[in-house]
Amino acid sequence: MKSKKGPALQKKKRKNTEENRWGYIFILVPLLVFAIFTLYPIMDAFIISFKEFKPLKTEWVGFENYKNTLKNSLFYKSLANTVVYTGITVPLSLALSFLISILIVPLTKRKQNFFKGAYYLPAIASGVALSFVWKWIYDPLPSGLLNRLVALFGVDNQNWLGSSKTAMFSLILMALLSSHGASIIIYIAALLGIDNTYYESADMDGATFFQKLRYIVMPLIKPTTVFLLVTSVIGSFQVFQNAFLMTGGGPDNATTMVGLLIFNKAFKYFEYGEASAQALILTAIIGIFTFIQFKLTGDNVEY
Amino acid sequence: MMQLKKVFTLLIVTVLAVGSLAGCKKDDGAKGADTNTVTKDNSKEDSSDTGEEELKEDTISVLLPPVTPTYQDNFDKWSKEFHELYPNLTLQIEPTSWEDVTQKLDVQVQAGSPPDIAFVGADSIFKYIDTGLLVDISNTATSEMLADFDENILNYYKKGDGLYGMPAYAEVHGIGGNKEMLEAAGIDWKMVQKEGWTYEEFREAIKAGTVKEGDTVKTYGFVFACSGVTAADYLNIFVRNAGMPDVFNENLKYAYTSKNFLKLLEALRALIDDGSMPKELSSVDAGKRWNMFLTGQTMITGKGLSVFERSAKENNDKIDAGDGSAVEGSIKTEYIILPVPTFFGNPISAAGAVDGYVCFRGKEEPEPQHLKNVAKAMYFLAGGEVSAVTCNDLYISPVCETGRQAMADVEIPEDKNEFNTETAALLVSKISEARPDITPELGAKAQKISDEVIVPKFQALLADEITPQEMYDAVKAAAIDAFGEDGIAVD
Numbered sequence: 001m002k003s004k005k006g007p008a009l010q011k012k013k014r015k016n017t018e019e020n021r022w023g024y025i026f027i028l029v030p031l032l033v034f035a036i037f038t039l040y041p042i043m044d045a046f047i048i049s050f051k052e053f054k055p056l057k058t059e060w061v062g063f064e065n066y067k068n069t070l071k072n073s074l075f076y077k078s079l080a081n082t083v084v085y086t087g088i089t090v091p092l093s094l095a096l097s098f099l100i101s102i103l104i105v106p107l108t109k110r111k112q113n114f115f116k117g118a119y120y121l122p123a124i125a126s127g128v129a130l131s132f133v134w135k136w137i138y139d140p141l142p143s144g145l146l147n148r149l150v151a152l153f154g155v156d157n158q159n160w161l162g163s164s165k166t167a168m169f170s171l172i173l174m175a176l177l178s179s180h181g182a183s184i185i186i187y188i189a190a191l192l193g194i195d196n197t198y199y200e201s202a203d204m205d206g207a208t209f210f211q212k213l214r215y216i217v218m219p220l221i222k223p224t225t226v227f228l229l230v231t232s233v234i235g236s237f238q239v240f241q242n243a244f245l246m247t248g249g250g251p252d253n254a255t256t257m258v259g260l261l262i263f264n265k266a267f268k269y270f271e272y273g274e275a276s277a278q279a280l281i282l283t284a285i286i287g288i289f290t291f292i293q294f295k296l297t298g299d300n301v302e303y
Numbered sequence: 304m305m306q307l308k309k310v311f312t313l314l315i316v317t318v319l320a321v322g323s324l325a326g327c328k329k330d331d332g333a334k335g336a337d338t339n340t341v342t343k344d345n346s347k348e349d350s351s352d353t354g355e356e357e358l359k360e361d362t363i364s365v366l367l368p369p370v371t372p373t374y375q376d377n378f379d380k381w382s383k384e385f386h387e388l389y390p391n392l393t394l395q396i397e398p399t400s401w402e403d404v405t406q407k408l409d410v411q412v413q414a415g416s417p418p419d420i421a422f423v424g425a426d427s428i429f430k431y432i433d434t435g436l437l438v439d440i441s442n443t444a445t446s447e448m449l450a451d452f453d454e455n456i457l458n459y460y461k462k463g464d465g466l467y468g469m470p471a472y473a474e475v476h477g478i479g480g481n482k483e484m485l486e487a488a489g490i491d492w493k494m495v496q497k498e499g500w501t502y503e504e505f506r507e508a509i510k511a512g513t514v515k516e517g518d519t520v521k522t523y524g525f526v527f528a529c530s531g532v533t534a535a536d537y538l539n540i541f542v543r544n545a546g547m548p549d550v551f552n553e554n555l556k557y558a559y560t561s562k563n564f565l566k567l568l569e570a571l572r573a574l575i576d577d578g579s580m581p582k583e584l585s586s587v588d589a590g591k592r593w594n595m596f597l598t599g600q601t602m603i604t605g606k607g608l609s610v611f612e613r614s615a616k617e618n619n620d621k622i623d624a625g626d627g628s629a630v631e632g633s634i635k636t637e638y639i640i641l642p643v644p645t646f647f648g649n650p651i652s653a654a655g656a657v658d659g660y661v662c663f664r665g666k667e668e669p670e671p672q673h674l675k676n677v678a679k680a681m682y683f684l685a686g687g688e689v690s691a692v693t694c695n696d697l698y699i700s701p702v703c704e705t706g707r708q709a710m711a712d713v714e715i716p717e718d719k720n721e722f723n724t725e726t727a728a729l730l731v732s733k734i735s736e737a738r739p740d741i742t743p744e745l746g747a748k749a750q751k752i753s754d755e756v757i758v759p760k761f762q763a764l765l766a767d768e769i770t771p772q773e774m775y776d777a778v779k780a781a782a783i784d785a786f787g788e789d790g791i792a793v794d
Binding site for chain 2: 054055056057074135138139140141142157159160161162163164165247248249250251252253264267268269270272
């Protein structure tokens with residue numbers, strides 16, 4: 001015996017299926033773009049990492065590329081450089097972004113927009129153009145801008161990009177002063193999303209500015225901080241442009257990052273197999289770091 | 304209405320989906336001769352071709368950087384002239400910048416779809432040979448074509464048994480000085496141009512050319528661009544005059560393990576320690592050192608090219624005309640070509656930068672006739688009028704007979720310094736012998752040592768972070784690793 005609800009259920013199911021179909025059609029473009037430009041290259045890189053890739057005579061070499069990578073001292077040096085760069089730039093950059101956001105939020109809408117635009121400007125400027133400006137700032141001769149500035153404080157002339165003592169610091173300073181536009185905008189959005197009643201209630205309880213920061217702002221923007229931390233660490237591990245344009249990885253590989261090493265392997269020496277192996281090892285390392293970050297910081301975060 | 308919305312949505316999705324695939328088209332057109340035939344015109348064909356063969360239409364793709372300031376302005380004219388010479392052939396030239404050319408070419412090579420012709424230096428072809436896509440032109444170019452070039456210069460494109468390119472020019476990479484400052488420092492530059500100088504003489508000369516105001520150096524005796532990979536130029540140019548004209552000796556042993564290499568490193572470090580070169584040398588890039596030359600902050604600069612005489616003159620003209628585009632703070636300078644000093648009693652061996660045209664194939668086996676057509680296009684670009692115009696722009700002489708003949712019809716720049724012209728010719732005659740015996744495998748290994756060990760260590764040496772001995776030991780260890788104990792020079 002057929003249920004009375006049978007036809008209605010079937011109709012609903014059919015409607016759902018039809019809607020699902022339209023859903024799939026709507027996401028077809030991003031799905032296609034993801035499949036072609038992300039998924040396929042990753043799978044291809046995985047296969048190439050087991051080969052000695054040549055346009056005409058590719059050979060299967062098994063784990064040789066991974067073995068070579070793990071035996072290469074420059075790989076470890078570049079990994080250490082990347083960890084140092086990430087370990088300094090990400091926390092400092094987030095702290096700076098947060099501080100600037102806190103200063104911007106109380107301003108009028110018009111002023112907020114001005115500062116958001118001003119801080120976001122480097123993000124839309126060409127990296128090459130920026131590197132020219134920074135090279136000018138880091139001019140090694142006494143007439144250089146930064147050298148003139150430090151000379152005011154009695155510091156000797158510095159070979160900013162040419163000495164391994166200062167080259168990494170120079171790249172970090174460059175990153176710190178020109179790359180928090182996006183973080184500031186996201187932090188401001190999060191800060192504006194905090195309900196005013198929390199502050200009013202805290203005011204009534206006589207809370208100080210720092211107490212409000214500690215007990216209201218920080219916990220409520222924790223999801224934003226975790227998001228920025230994770231994406232910044234991922235981005236920082238893949239850093240390439242600044243080292244490539246400013247120092248080329250020198251002097252004596254003091255600023256060679258893993259991204260630059262992979263680039264050189266692939267495009268300078270045409271060793272795509274080993275470059276793919278290095279890229280996949282880097283992916284695994286980033287994955288582990290991200291997992292640890294979520295474990296340490298994301299347990300009590302609701303998205 | 305709902306139906307219309309769905310159709311409209313479907314249409315947009317389809318357009319976007321197809322759009323995302325745009326550019327993925329496989330273009331085989333340039334790699335094989337088209338099947339369309341044109342009217343026969345055997346009189347235009349090369350003598351080596353059979354008069355009976357069908358003249359198929361063919362397009363030859365070329366990727367070219369701005370070899371000279373006016374080079375890319377001539378592309379339309381040259382394409383037209385080539386088509387008039389060979390009516391069935393079309394030259395499709397893609398201009399690109401110096402910044403992009405290598406990366407663009409490398410990506411195309413790795414994708415298996417490079418242009419038919421590219422502009423590549425003779426010392427950079429090892430990695431392309433290794434891909435299997437660089438074509439040996441010894442069988443596609445005619446003997447008449449190849450006989451046109453100066454043999455030693457053409458041989459720079461010979462690696463092992465193959466010939467992989469036709470030279471556009473041979474330029475000596477050396478050093479150059481400010482005439483007024485050289486004379487003020489008591490340097491007889493005319494004699495140096497003729498007879499060369501030793502390291503000791505050079506060292507004293509740049510000491511004399513260094514001018515101080517109190518504790519601040521106003522003018523350095525010598526500044527060479529050493530930032531990034533340009534550090535390799537400094538070493539490569541000077542090492543030739545220290546008894547190592549090539550990275551492999553005549554017995555194909557890696558040469559930079561010789562004790563002379565260590566002594567050279569000590570000598571170069573001493574120039575900085577003397578105060579004749581800035582201690583920040585490792586950060587001075589090509590633009591900076593030229594700026595320093597034009598603004599009187601250095602007496603001698605490197606790497607120097609013949610065309611710098613022209614660049615200095617152009618800046619002088621701007622200063623005279625009160626043109627605001629003259630280099631800020633620059634003074635009028637006359638550029639004097641100088642030979643690189645010799646070390647430890649060794650003879651001059653000039654660093655020849657031989658650049659030219661190479662032929663690539665794609666993943667598909669190319670048709671023999673297409674390769675012959677490409678050889679014609681290469682010769683058109685490397686020889687005759689194109690060679691004359693290119694070399695004239697660079698203030699150098701062509702390296703092929705037809706180019707030298709065509710120079711008669713080219714307007715020579717006014718006020719060219721005759722002493723520089725003579726010195727440039729003399730130095731070209733001192734360009735070290737080509738080394739076709741160095742196989743692509745050996746060359747690629749040596750290049751890797753240069754990139755991974757020599758350049759980084761040399762930068763550290765210039766920055767006074769390691770000693771010459773430490774750099775020498777690192778190079779030796781890398782060489783033993785790459786070539787074995789038996790593969791390195793021992794003295």
